[in-house]
Structures are given as structure tokens and as C-alpha cells.
Amino acid sequence: MAVHGQDEKKKEEVVLPTASEDLERGKKLYDGSCQLCHGPLGDGGKGANLAQAKLPRAQTDGDLARVIEIGIPGTEMPGAWHMTRREVTxxxxxxxxxxxxxxxxxxxxxxxxxxxxxxxxxxxxxxxxKNPEGVLAGGLMGPDLSVIGSRRSVAHLREALVDPGASLPDYFMDTTVSMKSGGKINGRRLNEETFTIVVQDYGGKVHVIDKTNVAEVVKDRKKSPMPSYGGKLSASEIDDVVSFLVSLQEAR
Ligand code: HEC
Ligand code: HEC
Structure with a gap:
């Protein structure tokens, strides 16, 4: 795609194709160029979760085509410069x-x-x-599940229950900080900059740690504090919980 003429393109209305050949071709292109980061079902991984009714950065079809075409500068989202306009749509x-x-x-x-x-x-x-009275409530150690059914596939939800470490959400990173003075803080990394690291321990307390006091930081991308329910719930109970999670949908 040529870079010039972008301004005219911005105003151009984009109509996405609906024919099954186009969707099949779109799937091939997606599997080749996008699924590595966004997952085979679009439910995210290294890349954003695309399995949502509304994509924050691509609300209109025109925005979506543009995000795919030129990427999101300053993030890992690359532009699909190798694709024709038709392929992008x-x-x-x-x-x-x-x-x-x-x-x-x-x-x-x-x-x-x-x-x-x-x-x-x-x-x-x-x-x-939302609790049975319709009020948002619950613990903060794990992610908010109030609209998880809009975000994740059935397969992902089942896996999250049976094998919690298998595909951790991007924002979740188990982190153990060993202090020079002795003592360790284990929890989830909330933020990290040149001089500080912020960890929320699994009791919920947030620690802002000066890195000059730190001996070692160990991050584990595979470890989840969530217990596996594979042995605690029967197969049909797991199905029931998955169905409940699927019912937690974003208002449309
Ligand atoms: C190297 C990894 C990578 C590849 C390959 C990749 N993406 Fe992304 N994509 C990302 C990341 C990371 C973000 C989130 C950027 C941000 O907002 O911080 C993103 C964001 C997006 C968004 C915006 C989602 C939103 O929340 O609004 C769309 C749409 C998207 N990608 C589609 C695609 C498509 C289609 C392809 C293939 C042509 C693709 N991406 C290839 C990493 C990738
Ligand atoms: C000890 C705390 C704890 C308990 C108890 C727990 N979880 Fe989790 N859960 C977490 C944490 C932390 C994560 C984020 C890391 C991960 O994905 O494993 C998580 C992740 C998840 C995810 C994945 C979310 C996503 O965005 O992909 C789902 C779904 C989930 N939990 C459902 C449940 C259900 C249903 C139960 C009860 C049967 C449960 N959890 C019990 C802590 C917990």
C-alpha cells in the first residue's frame, strides 16, 4: 500500500466484503499473518483480544481496515504493508x-x-x-469476569479452569522480587519502569519497590495462583461453570 494519499483514504467509507470466498481468503490471511499474536480464535495472546463486540481501537470498519493496514505505531501491532487493499478488507x-x-x-x-x-x-x-443481587462484588486477585463471556471462547474458558497456567492473559505475570535485605515479595506485576517495579501480592497489597534495593526479580509467564479445578469439580460441573461464564456478556 502506498503511503501517500492516506488523507483521502481516511474519509473513504469502507465496506467489508460478506461473500464466503472473501471470508475464507480472510481466514487464510489471518492464520498466516495474525494468529501468532491474536490467537487462532482471535481471543488474544501477545496481541489484543479481537473477540469482542466492540474493538476499542477499531470501532468502525474504516478504522479496522486502517489499523490492519498501518498498524498501531509504538506498539507490537505491525502494519500489513504486504497486503492489497482488498486483502485488508x-x-x-x-x-x-x-x-x-x-x-x-x-x-x-x-x-x-x-x-x-x-x-x-x-x-x-x-x-x-455481578453477585446474585446484581451488584459488582468479589476479590481482586484475579481478573474481573463480569463480561468474560464477550471476551473469551468456550475453549479458552474451559482451559482457564482446568489448566490455569496454559495461556495466561497478557497482563498477568507472576513475579517474585528478592530484596537485598532478605525477604521476598511474590505476586502479580502491575507495572515496571527503569527504577521501580510495582507488585501486588496475592493478599491484595500493592508494593512499590525501588529497584536499587532489589537483589533479583524472577518472572514466570506460566505460573498462575489460580488452582486447577480439574480435580475439584466433575466434568459436568466444569461444563456448568463454563456455561455460566459464557452468560456473562457485555450489554449490546
Ligand atoms: C507481532 C504481534 C502482532 C501481529 C503479527 C498482529 N498484531 Fe494486531 N495487535 C498486536 C498488539 C500488541 C495489539 C495491541 C496494541 C495496543 O493497543 O497496545 C494489536 C492490536 C490490534 C487491533 C486493535 C484491537 C483493539 O483493541 O481495538 C486489531 C484490530 C488488530 N491488532 C488486528 C490484527 C490483524 C488483522 C493482524 C494480521 C494482519 C494483526 N493484528 C497482526 C499485535 C500483533
Ligand atoms: C486463588 C484465587 C483464584 C480463585 C479461587 C479462582 N481464580 Fe480464576 N484466576 C485467578 C487469577 C490470578 C487469574 C489470572 C491468571 C490466570 O489466567 O491464570 C485467573 C484467571 C481466570 C480466568 C481467565 C481470565 C481471562 O481473561 O482469560 C477465568 C475464566 C477464571 N479465572 C475463572 C475462575 C472461576 C470460574 C473460578 C472458580 C471455579 C476461579 N477462577 C477461581 C485467581 C483465582
């Missing part, structure tokens, strides 16, 4: 299907899943969701 059309397939059929019973979530599962101790 084919990939964009395919990307839009991720946001629509979020209401996948889940095999369990969402009502029973809700009881397990608030009862035996003890999920609320670590996660925020």
Missing part, C-alpha cells in the same frame, strides 16, 4: 466474525454453574462479577 471481515461468535453454545447449565461459582468453586474470593 477480507482480513477485516474475518476479524469481525470473532466478535459475533462469542455466544457459542456451551454444553452445561448456567444456573447450576452460577451456584458452583458462588458456592463450592469459591471463585468470588478472587474474581469480580
Amino acid at each position: 477480507q482480513v477485516a471481515a474475518y476479524v469481525r466474525t470473532f466478535g459475533k461468535t462469542t455466544r457459542e453454545a456451551a454444553p452445561g447449565d448456567a444456573g447450576r454453574g452460577r451456584s458452583l461459582y458462588f458456592g463450592k468453586g469459591g471463585c468470588q474470593g478472587c474474581h469480580t462479577t
Whole structure:
């Protein structure tokens, strides 16, 4: 794609193709150029989660085509300079299907899943969701799950329950900081800059640590403080909890 003429293109209205050949071609291009970062189902990894009804940086189809074409400067999101305009719209059309397939059929019973979530599962101790009274409540150690059904695939949700370390969300990094004075802080890394590292321990307390006092920092991309529920819940109970999570949808 030529760089000049971008201003005219900005105003140009983009209409995404809908024919099945175009979507198939879009899928091939996506699998070749995008899935490494965005995941085979678009639910994210190194790249942003694309399986959402609204993409914050690509609300209109024109914005979506532009993000794909020129990337997001200053981030890991590259521009697809090697693609023709038509290919860009084919990939964009395919990307839009991720946001629509979020209401996948889940095999369990969402009502029973809700009881397990608030009862035996003890999920609320670590996660925020609307409680049975409709009020957002719960622990802060794990991510907010109040609209997780709009964000993640059934397969990812099941994996999160059975094998929590398998695909940690991008923002989650288990971190152990050993201080020069002795003593360790273990928790999730919230932020890190040249001179400070901010860690929230698994009790919820936030530590702002001066790096000059630190002997060693060990980060583990595979470790999750969430216990596996593979042995704690039966297969059908896991299905029920997954169905409950799928029901937690963003208002449209
Ligand atoms: C090297 C990894 C990488 C590759 C390859 C990649 N992306 Fe991205 N993409 C990212 C990252 C990281 C972000 C988030 C950037 C940010 O906002 O900080 C992103 C953001 C996006 C967004 C904006 C999402 C939002 O929240 O609004 C879209 C759309 C997108 N990518 C589509 C694609 C498509 C389509 C391809 C293939 C043509 C692709 N990306 C290839 C890493 C990648
Ligand atoms: C001891 C605290 C703890 C408990 C209890 C816990 N979780 Fe988690 N959970 C976490 C943390 C921390 C993460 C983020 C790291 C990860 O993905 O493993 C997480 C991640 C998740 C994710 C993935 C979120 C995403 O964006 O991909 C889901 C889904 C989830 N938990 C559901 C549950 C459910 C359902 C239960 C109860 C059956 C539960 N959790 C119990 C701490 C917990």
C-alpha cells in the first residue's frame, strides 16, 4: 500500500466484503499473518483480544481496515504493508466474525454453574462479577469476569479452569522480587519502569519497590495462583461453570 494519499483514504467509507470466498481468503490471511499474536480464535495472546463486540481501537470498519493496514505505531501491532487493499478488507471481515461468535453454545447449565461459582468453586474470593443481587462484588486477585463471556471462547474458558497456567492473559505475570535485605515479595506485576517495579501480592497489597534495593526479580509467564479445578469439580460441573461464564456478556 502506498503511503501517500492516506488523507483521502481516511474519509473513504469502507465496506467489508460478506461473500464466503472473501471470508475464507480472510481466514487464510489471518492464520498466516495474525494468529501468532491474536490467537487462532482471535481471543488474544501477545496481541489484543479481537473477540469482542466492540474493538476499542477499531470501532468502525474504516478504522479496522486502517489499523490492519498501518498498524498501531509504538506498539507490537505491525502494519500489513504486504497486503492489497482488498486483502485488508477480507482480513477485516474475518476479524469481525470473532466478535459475533462469542455466544457459542456451551454444553452445561448456567444456573447450576452460577451456584458452583458462588458456592463450592469459591471463585468470588478472587474474581469480580455481578453477585446474585446484581451488584459488582468479589476479590481482586484475579481478573474481573463480569463480561468474560464477550471476551473469551468456550475453549479458552474451559482451559482457564482446568489448566490455569496454559495461556495466561497478557497482563498477568507472576513475579517474585528478592530484596537485598532478605525477604521476598511474590505476586502479580502491575507495572515496571527503569527504577521501580510495582507488585501486588496475592493478599491484595500493592508494593512499590525501588529497584536499587532489589537483589533479583524472577518472572514466570506460566505460573498462575489460580488452582486447577480439574480435580475439584466433575466434568459436568466444569461444563456448568463454563456455561455460566459464557452468560456473562457485555450489554449490546
Ligand atoms: C507481532 C504481534 C502482532 C501481529 C503479527 C498482529 N498484531 Fe494486531 N495487535 C498486536 C498488539 C500488541 C495489539 C495491541 C496494541 C495496543 O493497543 O497496545 C494489536 C492490536 C490490534 C487491533 C486493535 C484491537 C483493539 O483493541 O481495538 C486489531 C484490530 C488488530 N491488532 C488486528 C490484527 C490483524 C488483522 C493482524 C494480521 C494482519 C494483526 N493484528 C497482526 C499485535 C500483533
Ligand atoms: C486463588 C484465587 C483464584 C480463585 C479461587 C479462582 N481464580 Fe480464576 N484466576 C485467578 C487469577 C490470578 C487469574 C489470572 C491468571 C490466570 O489466567 O491464570 C485467573 C484467571 C481466570 C480466568 C481467565 C481470565 C481471562 O481473561 O482469560 C477465568 C475464566 C477464571 N479465572 C475463572 C475462575 C472461576 C470460574 C473460578 C472458580 C471455579 C476461579 N477462577 C477461581 C485467581 C483465582
